[in-house]
Amino acid sequence: MNINISNSSQEPIYSQIKNQIKQSILRNDMEAGEALPSMRRLAQDLRISVITTKRAYEELESEGFITSFVGKGSFVAGQNQDLIKEKRIKEVEVRMGEIVNESKNLNISLQQLHDLVTMLYEEEE
CATH class of the missing domain: 1.10.10.10 (Winged helix-like DNA-binding domain superfamily/Winged helix DNA-binding domain)
Incomplete structure (x- = not known):
């Protein structure tokens, strides 16, 4: 580790x-x-x-x-896979919240942020 x-x-x-x-x-x-x-x-x-x-x-x-x-x-500890997934989703929500706040501070529009997320999501496939 x-x-x-x-x-x-x-x-x-x-x-x-x-x-x-x-x-x-x-x-x-x-x-x-x-x-x-x-x-x-x-x-x-x-x-x-x-x-x-x-x-x-x-x-x-x-x-x-x-x-x-x-x-x-x-x-x-042995963990339920659904619980692990839920915890991981919660972590994504927290990090996305930080990104949204930073985007607002930089005056990035919701559409620009959406386009950026879409582009990054599609790049990873």
Whole structure:
């Protein structure tokens, strides 16, 4: 698992870790039952505090993305494929909302934005 931490980011380090692991799970880069590195090992690899990795894992567990077992470690939780799809759609909605706001700030019309999305969508096919 490859996690990149940015010290210049406004986002807290635990949140960067959590979000990168969550995205890996949602993209199916990590499968149900797959073991995550131990909190201590991840902290060593990233050169950060174990408390930081602990918080990221706790939040992932509370959101249902991983399960942890004392003495055994943390594992990707089995998830319903419909639920995963719904979470991914929600993520697209959030990112599109950011794009819409930026487009408004730049005075890009709805038609121009629509044309741009259509062009990009058709390029990917």
